[in-house]
Amino acid sequence: MVLIFLIGILLTVVVYYGSYHRLLMARKMNSLKAHYLAESALEVALAKLKGADEIPLNAPFDTTAENIGRMQFEISPFGAYLLCRARGIVGRESAEVRGLLGKAAGVEFSSAINLGGAAYPLVLAGGTRITGDVVTGPAGVIPGRFEGRGFDGLQLVNGRIITDRANRMPGMDSTTIFKAPGSRPPAEEGRGTRFDSWVELSDENYAEFGKAEYPVFGAGLGISLDDEILDLTDRRWRVEGELAIAGNSRVSGFGVLEVDGSCIITGRSELRDLVLLCSGEITAQDGSLIKCQLISRAGIGFQDSAGVAWPGIALLFCGYEPGSIRYESTAKSSGALILLVEGAAAQDWRNRTDVPGIIVGPRGRWKGLVYSEAYATIQGRVTGNVSAREFYLYARPTAYFNWLVDAGIESDSALVGTIIPTIFAARGGYACAYFY
Numbered sequence: 001m002v003l004i005f006l007i008g009i010l011l012t013v014v015v016y017y018g019s020y021h022r023l024l025m026a027r028k029m030n031s032l033k034a035h036y037l038a039e040s041a042l043e044v045a046l047a048k049l050k051g052a053d054e055i056p057l058n059a060p061f062d063t064t065a066e067n068i069g070r071m072q073f074e075i076s077p078f079g080a081y082l083l084c085r086a087r088g089i090v091g092r093e094s095a096e097v098r099g100l101l102g103k104a105a106g107v108e109f110s111s112a113i114n115l116g117g118a119a120y121p122l123v124l125a126g127g128t129r130i131t132g133d134v135v136t137g138p139a140g141v142i143p144g145r146f147e148g149r150g151f152d153g154l155q156l157v158n159g160r161i162i163t164d165r166a167n168r169m170p171g172m173d174s175t176t177i178f179k180a181p182g183s184r185p186p187a188e189e190g191r192g193t194r195f196d197s198w199v200e201l202s203d204e205n206y207a208e209f210g211k212a213e214y215p216v217f218g219a220g221l222g223i224s225l226d227d228e229i230l231d232l233t234d235r236r237w238r239v240e241g242e243l244a245i246a247g248n249s250r251v252s253g254f255g256v257l258e259v260d261g262s263c264i265i266t267g268r269s270e271l272r273d274l275v276l277l278c279s280g281e282i283t284a285q286d287g288s289l290i291k292c293q294l295i296s297r298a299g300i301g302f303q304d305s306a307g308v309a310w311p312g313i314a315l316l317f318c319g320y321e322p323g324s325i326r327y328e329s330t331a332k333s334s335g336a337l338i339l340l341v342e343g344a345a346a347q348d349w350r351n352r353t354d355v356p357g358i359i360v361g362p363r364g365r366w367k368g369l370v371y372s373e374a375y376a377t378i379q380g381r382v383t384g385n386v387s388a389r390e391f392y393l394y395a396r397p398t399a400y401f402n403w404l405v406d407a408g409i410e411s412d413s414a415l416v417g418t419i420i421p422t423i424f425a426a427r428g429g430y431a432c433a434y435f436y
Contacts, residue, residue: 034095037088041071042099045084049430079275079293080421098254099435102419103426108170112411114387116167123403124151131158132411135168146405169387171425225249245269299323307331311433318356328361336369381408384415
């Protein structure tokens, strides 16, 4: 009798665990299917973007995958890119992926230099080396002498020189471009004027991160993060005052960190995925790593060995007060440096020394895109594409317009097809930079 009882218990246990195992395997299978459905939803979103006359921003999409489950996605503005939240549902299991969407760079980015149809010639001096096509104004490219030094190369350009009176810089997409807060009424149609137009997140995810409490790096009241780990996924946090990110801090996630003041990033800190919106200057120092979007109204600087990793960008919007992006780091970086100027076509800074522009210092090594609606000063090395209204170099007391001295610019065929911000009217269509 006891034996029969024990056998009954054993059989019950075997049946129970057999059923539980089948249930567990079914859940795992559904979870895997849900993940694949979420990835499929991301592909559906890209397909709709490529075929749509208007981008379906903030419009939830829900459909059924026959005999499998449901797919959902929603596309929202996210800095200079788009963010797609895609979800797959199978039975009671669900999975979500987030994709950073941009545009694939077209052939217009295949040249080494694109200038905005300047009436003045492009003057090369010293050890300047240009490899790739140069698109410039009708005056073409000529050698010059700078502080007693002439052009010491064998040929001006190792590539074609294409002259055109028209502005041959890659165009901007007025349907997707936004600009930072506090700007005056925009001169170009379709450009917003508030930070809110860059990133749209629901109110329940909005939080006051902190208010000014004590001095931060001598720049005023603010908050200091030292060896902090923050996940801002689906959150929008605001700092009223200055912000210092130091030590081995890690700030990540597809979220927004809005700073009403200046921001300094030091130590071995890393910023990934997020959008850092700053009304003041942003400065990255020491060995900090930027793999996110830095967007400022005042200026952006990289010093020491601070680096940028693709698809990281530094975007500066200048109103009527000039600002600059200064890459003076020794680190080899990749990504995009972008300077937008309100009413750029009507601005004339030729009688000023404080002109807006992007500066790649003598030690700078940049791979990717340098795009300035104003000026660019290239003293280091750029591999990719440099597009600017004109080049600029200031050597007291003289301002040299459209001069390159000891610069190295080399086109990169790999840039074509690379994911760039959606603010460009790139002909390559939409694509996914990465997802998780």
